[in-house]
Amino acid sequence: MEYFLQQLINGLTLGAIYGLIAIGYTMVYGIIRMINFAHGEIYMLGAFISLIAFLVSTLLGGTSVAFGLLAALVSTMVLTALYGWAVERVAYRPLRNAPKLAPLISAIGMSIVLQNFSQLTQGARVKPLPPLFKGGIELMHGETFSVNLSYLQMTIMALTVALMVVFTWVITRTSLGRAQRATEQDMKMAALLGVNTDRIISATFVMGATLASVAGLMVTLYYGVIDFYIGFLAGIKAFTAAVLGGIGSLPGAMLGGLLIGLIEAFWSGYFSIEYKDVAAFSILVLVLLFRPTGLLGRPEVEKI
Amino acid sequence: MAGANLKAALKDGILGAVVAAALALPMLGFRLVDSASALTLATRFDWVAWAAAIVGLGRFALCLLRQAVPADRVPVLPDLGAKFPKARLVAGWAMAGFALALPFLPFADRSLVDKATLVLIYVMLGWGLNIVVGLAGLLDLGFVAFYAVGAYSYALLATKLDLSFWLCLPMAGVFAAGFGILLGFPVLRLRGDYLAIVTLGFGEIIRVILQNWVDFTNGPNGISGIPRPSLFGLVFTANAPEGKTTFADYFNLDFSGDHRVIFLYFVILALALLTNLFTLRIRRLPIGRAWEALREDEIACRSLGLNPTMIKLSAFATGAMFAGFAGSFFATRQGFISPESFTFIESAVILAIVVLGGMGSQIGVVLAALLLVGLPEWFRELQQYRMLAFGGAMVLIMLWKPSGLLSHRAPTIRLGKGATP
Numbered sequence: 001m002e003y004f005l006q007q008l009i010n011g012l013t014l015g016a017i018y019g020l021i022a023i024g025y026t027m028v029y030g031i032i033r034m035i036n037f038a039h040g041e042i043y044m045l046g047a048f049i050s051l052i053a054f055l056v057s058t059l060l061g062g063t064s065v066a067f068g069l070l071a072a073l074v075s076t077m078v079l080t081a082l083y084g085w086a087v088e089r090v091a092y093r094p095l096r097n098a099p100k101l102a103p104l105i106s107a108i109g110m111s112i113v114l115q116n117f118s119q120l121t122q123g124a125r126v127k128p129l130p131p132l133f134k135g136g137i138e139l140m141h142g143e144t145f146s147v148n149l150s151y152l153q154m155t156i157m158a159l160t161v162a163l164m165v166v167f168t169w170v171i172t173r174t175s176l177g178r179a180q181r182a183t184e185q186d187m188k189m190a191a192l193l194g195v196n197t198d199r200i201i202s203a204t205f206v207m208g209a210t211l212a213s214v215a216g217l218m219v220t221l222y223y224g225v226i227d228f229y230i231g232f233l234a235g236i237k238a239f240t241a242a243v244l245g246g247i248g249s250l251p252g253a254m255l256g257g258l259l260i261g262l263i264e265a266f267w268s269g270y271f272s273i274e275y276k277d278v279a280a281f282s283i284l285v286l287v288l289l290f291r292p293t294g295l296l297g298r299p300e301v302e303k304i
Numbered sequence: 305m306a307g308a309n310l311k312a313a314l315k316d317g318i319l320g321a322v323v324a325a326a327l328a329l330p331m332l333g334f335r336l337v338d339s340a341s342a343l344t345l346a347t348r349f350d351w352v353a354w355a356a357a358i359v360g361l362g363r364f365a366l367c368l369l370r371q372a373v374p375a376d377r378v379p380v381l382p383d384l385g386a387k388f389p390k391a392r393l394v395a396g397w398a399m400a401g402f403a404l405a406l407p408f409l410p411f412a413d414r415s416l417v418d419k420a421t422l423v424l425i426y427v428m429l430g431w432g433l434n435i436v437v438g439l440a441g442l443l444d445l446g447f448v449a450f451y452a453v454g455a456y457s458y459a460l461l462a463t464k465l466d467l468s469f470w471l472c473l474p475m476a477g478v479f480a481a482g483f484g485i486l487l488g489f490p491v492l493r494l495r496g497d498y499l500a501i502v503t504l505g506f507g508e509i510i511r512v513i514l515q516n517w518v519d520f521t522n523g524p525n526g527i528s529g530i531p532r533p534s535l536f537g538l539v540f541t542a543n544a545p546e547g548k549t550t551f552a553d554y555f556n557l558d559f560s561g562d563h564r565v566i567f568l569y570f571v572i573l574a575l576a577l578l579t580n581l582f583t584l585r586i587r588r589l590p591i592g593r594a595w596e597a598l599r600e601d602e603i604a605c606r607s608l609g610l611n612p613t614m615i616k617l618s619a620f621a622t623g624a625m626f627a628g629f630a631g632s633f634f635a636t637r638q639g640f641i642s643p644e645s646f647t648f649i650e651s652a653v654i655l656a657i658v659v660l661g662g663m664g665s666q667i668g669v670v671l672a673a674l675l676l677v678g679l680p681e682w683f684r685e686l687q688q689y690r691m692l693a694f695g696g697a698m699v700l701i702m703l704w705k706p707s708g709l710l711s712h713r714a715p716t717i718r719l720g721k722g723a724t725p
Binding site: 029033035045048049051052053055056059075079082083086090091094095098099101102103104105106108109110111112113114115116117118120121122123125127128129130232236239240243247274275277278281282284285288289292 | 323326327329330331332334335336338342343344345437443490491493494497498500501502504505506508509512513515516648649652655656659660663688689691692694695696697698699702703706707
């Protein structure tokens with residue numbers, strides 16, 4: 001029981017991180033129907049930028065960890081968002097009306113570029129960061145095993161919930177969100193009604209990159225090591241999460257992320273850690289077999 | 305007028321420089337250094353300045369260029385294929401002839417033939433994937449899985465059961481096709497992008513299994529000592545093993561390591577040409593036409609009584625079979641395989657070859673393979689910048705020609721007069 005609870009906590013933490021990345025995939029897919037392959041790398045860049053920003057703030061004499069983290073959070077959100085914007089501007093926007101596979105190849109190319117860019121500029125070795133958040137609460141004390149909820153895990157979950165609230169508010173209540181939903185439903189019609197769709201698509205990429213950068217910061221803190229390659233696996237898992245939840249659906253992305261996180265945590269806790277990725281993908285195949293549009297996705301109506 | 309244009313270009317350039325500076329600041333401006341005690345930072349702000357200057361000037365020049373040359377007057381490559389319908393046929397035969405003669409040309413040395421062999425492997429993979437993506441229109445991001453299945457089936461059959469290459473080659477194809485059916489059967493009902501992610505996941509699953517099933521595949525250490533193929537029992541070694549004759553002895557030649565390299569080159573050339581011939585012929589058969597029809601309109605196909613699942617499955621299995629052949633050739637050429645050779649990046653390269661070549665174009669695949677695989681081989685010394693340039697090239701080619709290098713696609717069948725068979 002204690003073990004189960006611990007895995008549940010670990011899984012939810014991991015799932016929150018996947019969910020934040022998955023939102024970027026699902027939003028971009030919803031609007032322009034493309035798999036943004038470079039999104040995983042955006043998250044990796046977010047991790048690097050937050051680590052660098054944190055170190056810069058300590059170099060500049062910031063002694064308090066909280067201040068350093070806040071500085072890292074803000075600067076990684078701004079700069080990673082800029083990366084997201086630039087990638088869309090350079091590699092995807094010129095291909096808006098191109099054949100369907102062209103943006104996909106361009107995205108894979110961009111992902112290779114970003115990965116090698118950070119390998120060349122920051123080196124291939126893993127970058128360790130000593131744990132900044134120490135301690136936690138002991139939720140349950142078993143005979144052999146006690147359940148811990150660390151402060152870091154609480155921060156991650158709280159931050160994720162806060163971001164989700166803000167994000168839902170933006171999508172459902174603001175004019176930007178309304179324009180985004182309109183563009184998602186029918187881009188041409190939205191453009192005819194005076195929505196600047198190019199700007200809306202840019203905004204979507206910026207929002208996705210912002211959330212991914214926060215996930216990057218969380219991973220840096222949670223695992224304490226990052227390298228240039230983390231984007232790939234996290235990227236495909238997050239995309240799996242987006243598909244699992246029903247691509248195009250925002251609550252679906254979060255739900256899918258949590259599920260993938262839980263599956264991974266329980267699988268590595270109870271079965272074998274080597275095959276945790278296999279488990280996540282197998283669940284995906286199973287879900288798609290029985291619900292081809294994902295858990296919360298709308299069935300696509302085929303028009304003739 | 306000119307002043308306004310210059311001003312706009314200047315504004316664009318400055319904006320580009322500012323964005324580049326902001327982008328470069330964290331990643332180029334600082335460098336993470338691991339020292340003994342903790343992670344520290346080194347700075348190199350001159351790089352940031354360089355990046356900003358280069359991007360700014362580039363944007364400025366590009367903006368001026370765009371104003372000077374209106375969009376409709378940008379020179380484009382003429383569509384040669386449409387202008388000279390016979391040109392492709394001639395080019396195809398010329399290429400095949402050149403490929404046949406290549407090892408005997410005066411400038412061909414061992415390393416060139418070796419590189420050509422590598423390019424041909426990718427040409428073959430590209431042609432195989434072309435059946436799935438180009439003809440049937442199914443987006444497969446895990447093609448490397450079938451390549452891996454082919455390579456491992458040959459390696460395991462040869463090292464454990466001592467079977468010969470020529471016996472294993474068809475078996476590897478059958479195994480790979482079997483995996484294709486196994487995967488395809490449940491997932492081919494899915495629409496395009498779902499299929500893409502499931503195939504991607506499948507590719508990863510195969511790699512993870514190869515890496516972790518140590519008893520069977522020897523895990524990350526891979527399989528070494530994979531036997532080389534023979535030519536009708538003639539072996540390509542200096543001294544013949546018991547009961548065998550060497551190639552050099554049989555033809556009264558002096559032994560040379562080049563013989564094996566050239567032989568392997570011809571094997572892959574034959575396999576690749578077989579793939580090509582198969583594709584060209586099957587497009588004329590009902591099943592090939594069904595693939596192309598399905599790509600164009602699934603609903604129309606259904607209402608004409610075609611079974612989409614079976615048609616997709618056959619395309620998937622056929623593509624997988626050729627990947628299996630290529631995989632077993634890869635294993636015998638390298639003599640050593642490990643899961644490292646079968647990462648997602650390989651799938652991406654193969655898909656890029658198909659798409660960059662212009663989907664469905666056989667010659668386009670050859671050109672793209674030369675460009676993406678052959679060209680980087682010449683720049684081995686620039687190893688670390690190779691992948692960066694590779695990714696950049698993928699983006700730039702797509703921006704330049706979104707439908708591929710040779711995008712013209714002649715319909716396989718026409719109605720009425722002038723119908724080409």
